[in-house]
Each structure stands twice: as C-alpha cells, then as structure tokens.
Amino acid sequence: MSDETDKKNGAEAAGRSERPQPQPPGYFEGESMTRRRAFTVAVQGLGGIAGAAIVLPAVGFAVAPIFHQGKERWEAVGPVSDFVEDTYRQVVFTETEGIGDAGKTTAYVRRSSKQLDEKPGLFVAVSNRCAHLGCPVRFVEAAGNFICPCHGGVYDFQGKRIGGPPVRPLDHFQTRVRNGQVEVGPRYSVTSQLEPVRARDPGEFTGGIWEYLYPPRPSTFPPPSS
C-alpha cells in the first residue's frame, strides 16, 4: 500500500459527492502529506524515541567508567629513614580497592639522587609495571637495572628503557611526606626525558605526537608539575 493506492481510492471516491473530495487525491485541504504517510512517520518516530530511551541509558551506563575519575589514594609505605639514595626499597600498597590482593601493586622507592641531577629532598617511586604489556618487573640490585621476565624489557636505575620491547620508561607514583612517613599516591607516566605526563597504559608511547595518538584518559590523575 502506498500513496498510489491513496490516489486511486481518492479518485474512486470522487464519484460520491456527499463525501469530502481530497484535492489532489489523497491530500485533504490544508494538509501537506497523506494521512497514511503521516501515520507512518509518526509511528516510526515513536518507535525511534522508544528505542533510544532504552538503548541510550544502557550504553551510557556501560561507558560511564571511561569518564569517571576515582578518589585519589595516598598510602604510607614507611618512615623517611627507610629510604636511601643509591638503591631501591620494594613497597607493596593497594592501588585498587575492593578486590583484595589483586588490587595491590608494587613500587620501588628511593630518595632523589644528587648525582643523577634530581631535585633534592624528594622521593622517587617507580612502578613495577612493565611499559611493554604490564608484566611485573623486578629491580636487580647487582645490575642496578629493572628487568621484565616476560619479554626481556630492561630499564636503567632511573627506569629509562635501555633494552627490549618497552616503549617508554617505567611509570612513577607521586610521593609526599606526612608525619615522617613517605606516602605514595596516584600513578603517572613519564616521557623518555622523564617529564611527567598523565598515566598511560603499558604499550602506549609518551611525549611528542604520541600525546595526541594516545590521548590522556579522563579517568587518570594530572601529573605533578615537574
């Protein structure tokens, strides 16, 4: 059934003079479309609204975590005196709450070193998350390097990549001192020159054009000012 039928019906009705004559056939006076067409548009429009009313909230519900920034967490990992300049101390703390041990992560913490041209009086917390695909690296004291067991990524004492497939240095955690305790806070990533940027996932480059190809996510925290 279509407008054609409407016109035909209109033409047939033309014989009976007591009924209103659509002119042109199918269109009544002052109307811009046939009634059949008006109903088709109305029903499809209503169906679309009903569909959107169901789908949009569900999709929004599913993608909302992308835009949600969690609470900033700080956790004390030991007194200031525990940490020295020339080697790391391994600390374990909770990064994600609510999933027990699976939410814990490991960092290697030391004092900032004058020899390495770092700002004095600060603490450096290097994440053990490999910048290749996220395996846990360990600090090998004898070599002074971080080594990843999965695919052979190697990082120097400061966490800069010196070998293997990783695409950037190891991530860092923000640090501060409260009541004589060193506290570690949100994660941030660094460029190859150790400039802080927002946290990226492993496998994503940092710095230069990569800041646009791997845009910072709203769920991460701003990096400390360098």
Next chain:
Amino acid sequence: MKLDALIPAPLRKPAKPGESNGAKAPAPADLKTAPPERPSDAQRLGDRAKDAPADVLAWVDQRTAASGFLTGMLYRKVPKGTNWFYTLGSATLIAFVSQAITGVFLAMFYTPSTTQAYASIAHINNDVFLGQLVHGMHKWGSSVMVILVFLHMGRTFFFGAYKYPRELNWVIGVVLLILTMTMAFTGYLLPFDQRSYWASIVGININGTGPVIGPYLSDFLRAGPELGATTLSRFYAIHMLLVPGAIIALIGAHLYLVVKLGTTAPPWMKADKPKVASPVSQLDAGVDGNGAAPSS
C-alpha cells in the same frame, strides 16, 4: 483404489450408487461367512497410539507449514565432489553448542566476584559431581572451537567459496570469528587465577595500543583505569549474555545464507559440458552443479 485391497471390508468406503460394475453385483464373499471379529478396545487404542506421533507432527505442520521448509533444507542438492572438508562448519556449530550447554551448567556454580570466583572454580573442580569434566569440556572446547573456526575459514578461502554470491556470508563469518575471539578473551579472566589475571592485563594493554581510541577502549573493558572488581562482572556479562546472543543470531543468518545459496564444488572439479542453462537459473537452483566459477 488400490489401497482398498488392504482395508478390511467393513471399513471400506461404500461404492457410490451407479458406480458398481454390474447391475447387481454379487454380494462379496466375505459377507457369506462369519463377520470378522471386531478389534478390541486395546487394539484400537494401540492403533491410535501408533498414529499419535504422525498426528502431532501433522497438527504442527498444518499450522506452521514447516515441512516444506524442512524438506527444502534437508534434501537440498549438493555439488559433486562434496567431501569431509565441508563438515568443518557443522563441527564448529557443534563446538559452539557444546560450549553453550556446558557454560549454562557452569554458571550454576560459578560466582562472578573477585573474592569468590577462584574459590567457586575450585569448588566446581574438586567437589561438584562431574564438575571437573564439565569445566574441562568448556575450557578445552573453547580452544577446539577457535581451531575449528580457523579451519572452516581456511576451507572457505582455499575452495574459493567466499566468491559471488557468497561474499555476505564471508562477512558474517568474519564477524563470528571476532565474536568467538571475544568469547575466548572474556572467558579467560573468569577463573580469576594468576594466569587469568595477567593474561587479561596483557590483552587489555594490547587493546590499548590502538591509536586514539585504544586508551578509551581499555578503560571501557576495565570499567576504570585499573583492573578492578567491576572488570570481572563486566567480562562475565559480555561472556554470558552479550556475545552469545549475537553469535546465535549471526549463526542463524549464516546458515540461512548457506541453505539459500547452496555450497560450492571443490575447485578441482571440472565443469560438465555446458547445458542450456542461464546463470540466473543456476543461481535459483542453489548450486551451480560443478564449479564455483564458470570455466571458459
């Protein structure tokens, strides 16, 4: 009319007036002897029972007209040269059905919670009757399904079965491949042991290396910047509800097109002498007889 010979005389349809041969046909011989014994109630009940399945089928068929569709599907012609390689698709389907059935029963014991998932899997394996078997079928069956999907895809590719008019079925098949990989990926996290955890972290990070949208895709999969409590339930929902529904729907479309378009002959089959047949009628017949591509 021939059937009448088989039917006992009392049950025979009486001849219509004027149809009998002679003006006065002699009475049938059996009327002169003792009438045959009437069947007992039990006999008649037995006869009715024997007819019941056919009656039920007829009742359904009368209302759905399914028999025409089913005979068309089950008795469709297949080309010469059809061989064992053509069973890979059905094998994949069976693997999926096995995954679906074992998955439903695993879900009766599994708890999608970060603190209880590992323990519930251990419970299935150690305590539940046949739990280890059903879990094993699901775990190893997933690998079997992935392997079969690729073999099926290879068969289609090397036999040229993706060519006109079957391109759309290839496209649907590729989507089914992606959905199968999604199932394998999301299912891997569910036991929530060390291997699951780290494999999922690596998998999500590989997702994240896609430029521009990769980082957001990672956040979507994890439901946040880190793998957390909602990641597991998210994977569970995708694994249990979202993807299986899509797979079932697409398998339906896949099979519809297979039945509609027919299968191709293997490429080593040579075409017969061309009969008088237009390409259109070949397409209508569903199979082109001897080869996918008309040889010149």
